[in-house]
Amino acid sequence: MHFSDRIKAMQTSPIRRLLPFSDEAKKAGKKVYHLNIGQPDIKTPDGYFEAVRSFKVDTVAYAASQGRDDLRDAIVEYYRAWDIPFERGDVYITNGGSEALWFAVMTICDPGDELLVPEPFYANYNAFAQSALARLVPIPTKAENGFHLPPAQVIEKMITPKTRAIWISNPGNPTGAVYTASELEAITALAKKHDIYIIADEVYREFTYDGEKFTSAGHMKDALDRVIMVDSVSKRFSACGARVGCVAIKNKEFMAQVLKLCQGRLCVSTLEQVGAAALYKTPKSYLEEVNREYKARRDVLYSALKGMDGVVCEEPKGAFYVMVKMPVDDAEKFIIWMLGNYDVNGETMMGAPGNGFYAPGAERGKDEMRLAYVLKKEDLVKAMNVLKGALAAYPGRVEAIKA
Amino acid sequence: MHFSDRIKAMQTSPIRRLLPFSDEAKKAGKKVYHLNIGQPDIKTPDGYFEAVRSFKVDTVAYAASQGRDDLRDAIVEYYRAWDIPFERGDVYITNGGSEALWFAVMTICDPGDELLVPEPFYANYNAFAQSALARLVPIPTKAENGFHLPPAQVIEKMITPKTRAIWISNPGNPTGAVYTASELEAITALAKKHDIYIIADEVYREFTYDGEKFTSAGHMKDALDRVIMVDSVSKRFSACGARVGCVAIKNKEFMAQVLKLCQGRLCVSTLEQVGAAALYKTPKSYLEEVNREYKARRDVLYSALKGMDGVVCEEPKGAFYVMVKMPVDDAEKFIIWMLGNYDVNGETMMGAPGNGFYAPGAERGKDEMRLAYVLKKEDLVKAMNVLKGALAAYPGRVEAIKA
Numbered sequence: 001m002h003f004s005d006r007i008k009a010m011q012t013s014p015i016r017r018l019l020p021f022s023d024e025a026k027k028a029g030k031k032v033y034h035l036n037i038g039q040p041d042i043k044t045p046d047g048y049f050e051a052v053r054s055f056k057v058d059t060v061a062y063a064a065s066q067g068r069d070d071l072r073d074a075i076v077e078y079y080r081a082w083d084i085p086f087e088r089g090d091v092y093i094t095n096g097g098s099e100a101l102w103f104a105v106m107t108i109c110d111p112g113d114e115l116l117v118p119e120p121f122y123a124n125y126n127a128f129a130q131s132a133l134a135r136l137v138p139i140p141t142k143a144e145n146g147f148h149l150p151p152a153q154v155i156e157k158m159i160t161p162k163t164r165a166i167w168i169s170n171p172g173n174p175t176g177a178v179y180t181a182s183e184l185e186a187i188t189a190l191a192k193k194h195d196i197y198i199i200a201d202e203v204y205r206e207f208t209y210d211g212e213k214f215t216s217a218g219h220m221k222d223a224l225d226r227v228i229m230v231d232s233v234s235k236r237f238s239a240c241g242a243r244v245g246c247v248a249i250k251n252k253e254f255m256a257q258v259l260k261l262c263q264g265r266l267c268v269s270t271l272e273q274v275g276a277a278a279l280y281k282t283p284k285s286y287l288e289e290v291n292r293e294y295k296a297r298r299d300v301l302y303s304a305l306k307g308m309d310g311v312v313c314e315e316p317k318g319a320f321y322v323m324v325k326m327p328v329d330d331a332e333k334f335i336i337w338m339l340g341n342y343d344v345n346g347e348t349m350m351g352a353p354g355n356g357f358y359a360p361g362a363e364r365g366k367d368e369m370r371l372a373y374v375l376k377k378e379d380l381v382k383a384m385n386v387l388k389g390a391l392a393a394y395p396g397r398v399e400a401i402k403a
Numbered sequence: 404m405h406f407s408d409r410i411k412a413m414q415t416s417p418i419r420r421l422l423p424f425s426d427e428a429k430k431a432g433k434k435v436y437h438l439n440i441g442q443p444d445i446k447t448p449d450g451y452f453e454a455v456r457s458f459k460v461d462t463v464a465y466a467a468s469q470g471r472d473d474l475r476d477a478i479v480e481y482y483r484a485w486d487i488p489f490e491r492g493d494v495y496i497t498n499g500g501s502e503a504l505w506f507a508v509m510t511i512c513d514p515g516d517e518l519l520v521p522e523p524f525y526a527n528y529n530a531f532a533q534s535a536l537a538r539l540v541p542i543p544t545k546a547e548n549g550f551h552l553p554p555a556q557v558i559e560k561m562i563t564p565k566t567r568a569i570w571i572s573n574p575g576n577p578t579g580a581v582y583t584a585s586e587l588e589a590i591t592a593l594a595k596k597h598d599i600y601i602i603a604d605e606v607y608r609e610f611t612y613d614g615e616k617f618t619s620a621g622h623m624k625d626a627l628d629r630v631i632m633v634d635s636v637s638k639r640f641s642a643c644g645a646r647v648g649c650v651a652i653k654n655k656e657f658m659a660q661v662l663k664l665c666q667g668r669l670c671v672s673t674l675e676q677v678g679a680a681a682l683y684k685t686p687k688s689y690l691e692e693v694n695r696e697y698k699a700r701r702d703v704l705y706s707a708l709k710g711m712d713g714v715v716c717e718e719p720k721g722a723f724y725v726m727v728k729m730p731v732d733d734a735e736k737f738i739i740w741m742l743g744n745y746d747v748n749g750e751t752m753m754g755a756p757g758n759g760f761y762a763p764g765a766e767r768g769k770d771e772m773r774l775a776y777v778l779k780k781e782d783l784v785k786a787m788n789v790l791k792g793a794l795a796a797y798p799g800r801v802e803a804i805k806a
Contacts, residue, residue, distance in 0.1 A: 001598070001600070001628065001629060001654060001656065001657065002511060002567060002598070002599075002600075003510060003511060003656070003657075003660050004510060004511055004512050004513045004535075005513050006509065006512075006513055006535075007509060007511075007661075007664070008660070010663040010664075010667075012662070012663055012666065013663075013666035013667070015666075016468060016666050017666075037465070039464050040462065041461075042462065043461050043462060044461070044462050044463045052455060052456075052458070052674065053455075053456050055455070056452060057447075058444075058446050058447070059443065059444060059445065059446060059447050059641055059642075060447045060451065060641070060642040060643065060644040060645050061442055061643055061644050062440070062442055062643045062644050063644055065416075065419060095498055095668065096668065096669060098667065098668045098669055099668060102667075102668070106407065106409065106410060106534060107406060107407060107410045108405060108406060108407055109407050109409075110407045110409055111514060111536070113407070124666075124667050124669075127663065127664070127666070127667030128667065131509060131664070132407075132409075133514070133536075164405060195404070195405070196405075197404070225404065226404060238462055238463070239462075239463040240463065240464055240465045240669075241465050241466055241673030241674070242463050242673070242674070243498075243670065243671065243672045251404060253404065253406070254404065254406075257410045257411070258410075260410060260413040260414070260416075260530065261410070263415065263416035263418075263419050263420075263527075263530070264413075264416070264501065264505075264527050264530030264531065265498065265499065265501045265502060265505070266499060266501055266527075266643070266646075267644065267646065268646065269644065269646045269672050269675050270644030270645070271455065271644070271645070271674065271675065272672050272674065
């Protein structure tokens with residue numbers, strides 16, 4: 001049977017494709033610490049369950065394609081607290097941040113169009129770009145430099161007549177980088193000069209750890225007609241399974257165009273929108289508490305990694321991921337080996353192979369692994385103990401990190 | 404700012420784009436009977452609400468990208484009762500039937516590939532095809548002939564090396580046609596001969612009214628590796644807002660390819676899957692009762708339409724739509740005029756302009772309107788009374804139906 005070239009060229013998710021190996025380990029009676037996926041163990045606020053339990057209608061009807069007004073208004077109020085001036089008409093509800101990203105790409109890209117994206121980047125960006133047959137053009141960033149952006153003139157040289165947007169994840173998945181106000185201003189100036197968009201994936205906005213003030217693309221007030229903001233309740237309120245996000249921009253024509261895609265899939269779950277509206281009413285203390293918890297987890301993870309012979313990584317400043325360079329021949333082989341062959345008292349762990357966070361076909365990141373510090377500290381300590389032992393015992397260990 | 408050619412060429416939904424006019428009518432104090440959209444007023448089974456209310460976890464986590472096993476198993480059991488032999492591994496859960504259709508198109512089509520679809524067809528098929536830059540090639544069908552398929556040799560002549568599938572809605576939206584076993588066998592033979600797929604949108608499977616046995620594409624047992632089945636809880640259980648559907652096929656390679664798209668959007672709402680699994684446990688008597696109700700509604704609507712001067716339509720045999728030819732210059736103008744200028748005791752009604760159910764750019768269907776008989780009989784009677792009066796009073800009335 002025939003399959004499209006489009007789908008054949010799409011990679012499987014590096015975050016999920018090794019799950020059969022962790023399933024095998026579990027079948028063999030082992031406990032597996034999942035640091036491969038950004039699935040936090042933090043409690044979802046009670047407001048979600050209360051809203052869901054009190055939802056009673058005769059018929060579970062379609063919502064508006066744009067999303068429920070109560071949720072859109074709750075998000076507008078949330079943005080206001082961040083000094084981001086969106087109004088209801090600027091915000092459409094989506095099936096998670098994922099759909100918002102995909103809609104953004106479809107709205108601005110035809111086949112062959114280019115999207116500049118700091119690399120390494122969230123693996124599923126490949127899937128969204130490939131669906132639209134757009135091309136991700138990686139802006140190289142380096143661990144040694146905290147994965148910060150290169151100077152504007154380096155980025156500018158990569159802009160062509162086919163470039164449609166600069167696409168950032170800030171705070172960064174998988175890098176943990178948090179861009180400075182100057183970096184935001186620099187790419188905004190480029191976007192204006194070359195009349196392109198900024199796709200700003202800010203689903204980790206609350207998760208910065210070292211007291212710096214977070215600068216949002218939504219603060220670039222003279223460019224909000226070209227800032228496509230992407231957001232989600234998944235990480236903010238530890239509600240990944242709710243699948244509620246939004247796309248927002250102060251650009252009426254963009255909203256008119258993207259509405260066609262919203263109408264094509266009819267609407268986002270009515271009940272989940274009710275739950276999400278309640279989530280946005282969560283007291284601020286919840287987010288402060290969560291922030292403290294992730295910071296503590298980061299500290300546990302980072303200090304453990306620093307103590308491992310041959311491992312290289314930079315302290316992440318935001319989100320809840322870290323990219324780790326390891327003294328191994330191939331990170332994917334190593335993870336599979338660890339799941340199958342290494343445990344400490346019946347416990348093992350799992351990361352996501354780093355190569356999947358680079359542009360398709362790249363050899364980069366083959367000795368890297370993304371770890372998500374989404375488990376409680378005791379579990380992270382045990383997982384790092386597994387990792388340390390596994391790295392020492394792995395038959396494919398190499399003596400020195402490749403440059 | 405730049406927009407993709409892809410999005411600019413996408414039409415707005417004929418089912419939803421006139422909503423601003425019905426909103427205006429409501430603001431002016433009028434009641435509007437919505438026959439424009441397949442949003443039933445039938446009660447959602449209690450099982451949904453019970454399952455949702457008893458859902459309690461600490462963290463609302465991602466589900467598997469393939470969907471929850473309990474829901475997949477419930478769907479497999481449902482199919483078994485229909486003598487459709489899918490197993491768990493053949494079924495992935497999607498965000499409504501819409502996402503299943505879109506995934507099907509993306510998995511088999513590259514830009515310029517062709518999909519044969521009996522016309523008129525569900526308007527959003529345009530959106531899914533256009534997203535993938537695939538081309539819908541209409542197979543003409545006629546009201547006079549109950550919108551049944553033309554002979555196989557007529558369809559065969561339309562197959563080219565770029566044809567990837569024959570795409571049917573059965574029972575048909577917007578036509579109400581129910582294909583016979585011979586029609587299914589004929590297109591299956593074509594699909595096998597030319598090595599193409601059948602996309603079978605059977606979300607209205609339970610809704611046939613005249614005692615005929617329904618033949619599913621899932622009954623074409625020697626071709627199940629090329630039958631892409633699309634399903635949904637939306638209409639079956641009157642739960643349109645739940646956004647839970649599935650894509651199913653007995654073809655491991657297809658499932659491996661489409662999984663990449665499933666992983667790209669991570670998963671379908673965990674809570675809605677819990678609710679949907681409960682829906683599939685609904686006693687059979689619910690569906691029988693609903694079927695009787697829709698049949699009664701069809702009879703009310705059809706007999707009212709037959710009594711209107713200059714109106715032409717055929718009795719629909721399934722689903723809950725009817726395409727109506729009207730003695731008007733332009734159905735869209737007529738609907739807008741009716742919402743703004745015609746009411747009976749402060750009540751008016753709304754249909755969906757027919758042209759949106761034909762291939763983009765076609766002049767066909769300009770004097771047609773799709774009506775959904777999703778409201779209770781008393782409401783349908785009132786809506787038909789509005790329509791009859793509006794057709795008589797409309798300044799753009801034409802004396803004879805165009806050929």
